[in-house]
Amino acid sequence: MSRVMLQRQILHFLRPVTRCVSLPVPPRACSSKHAPPPENESLLENLSILGVDLASARRRQPGVLRRHLTNEQGLAHFLQSKGADQETVASIISRFPRSITRSCEHLEERWRLWRNVFRSDAEVLGVLSRSPESFFRSSDNKNLEENICFLMTLGITARDLHRLVTTAPRTFSNSVELNRSMVEFLKSVCVSFGGKDPERFARTVISRNLYVFIRSTGRIRANVELLSGSLRLSHAEALALFQSHGAQILDVSHESLKRNLESLRTKLRSLGCGEDELKRMILNYSLVLFVSSERLNQKLDCLMDGGIHVQQVVQKPKVLDFSIDCIRQRLHDLHGLGYDFQKSGIAVLDSSRKRFLAKLERLSSAENEDARSPS
């Protein structure tokens, strides 16, 4: 038996009564990578009884399983008192084991703070079970409180605050400094484009894109610079874009935004369009940059094949939002009725299903009229 294994046995034997640091073993030997501290057996048992997936917990936060003081029972009772069932509790602990290190007092306080922004306990629980990490990752309740204060002082509505915490709950666990720096950054963007009301600009961007707070300023900056630079936007154009649908593409991964933009540029060029058309298209509907380049090309090809002119798509790019199958089907339906896209436009393509069917209905009855009494 090797010395390391022997040491492990000794450690294991002594664990319940003595801490590692107090053992008469040289620190170096104790910290050897071959002898990690043992897990807390009674804790493992408790967690098993709760139905926790130990393998998952171990993979995520191994250190928690070695702790001697934990509060899994308190956490379970707490969550159950808020309406969680056994399975939910187990899932939460399995996905974020550190949750069991929070005291009951801490949990009460944190829940109270979150609850201020929600409408019911059930809502809090819903977000918490969706994203345990957002709720438990930070143990700093004071920071949480300051965060809520800070977000409210921005002048965002109670409704936006609610949307913020339900859609991007991580925002609340960010440090106030991080959130503040994002707001400062947004304001600086506004100023750099000659905007006169930086606070309102920041509010608008946040309201239109609830995910900005869980992105880095570096990413947002890179995207702002890419769009304004590559498209040669004027200050007014940039301000307008980022305060409308453009806000939504600011948090996309920078590499993919760059890829999609370049691909669209190339594609439009191949269809005989220049920079002006590219710019106009994106100002008309910047969300086309969400569509992956491959898919976007397929959609454009599909529209071109359907006899639609590029210029029409440049003017009304929202049609690219729809699935290829949907576009193809609609083109087919309209062709069957002899619809003239050059004359009647392509707006009909980007209507809701219900409205499109109603439109088809009208077109076909009009056609029947014509057949009966041709003028």
Add this chain to the structure above:
DNA sequence: CAAACCGGGATCTGCCATTTAA
């Protein structure tokens, strides 16, 4: 009346790397 404009809803967590605390 129909078309056009416009915004919103779902969902967006779970993992990794680095820094900080104990």
Add this chain to the structure above:
DNA sequence: TTAAATGGCAGATCCCGGTTTG
């Protein structure tokens, strides 16, 4: 030293309908 706390990242549309306009 280990574990906790924190910041950051990838992922890659589709559709609906209220309101305004013509």
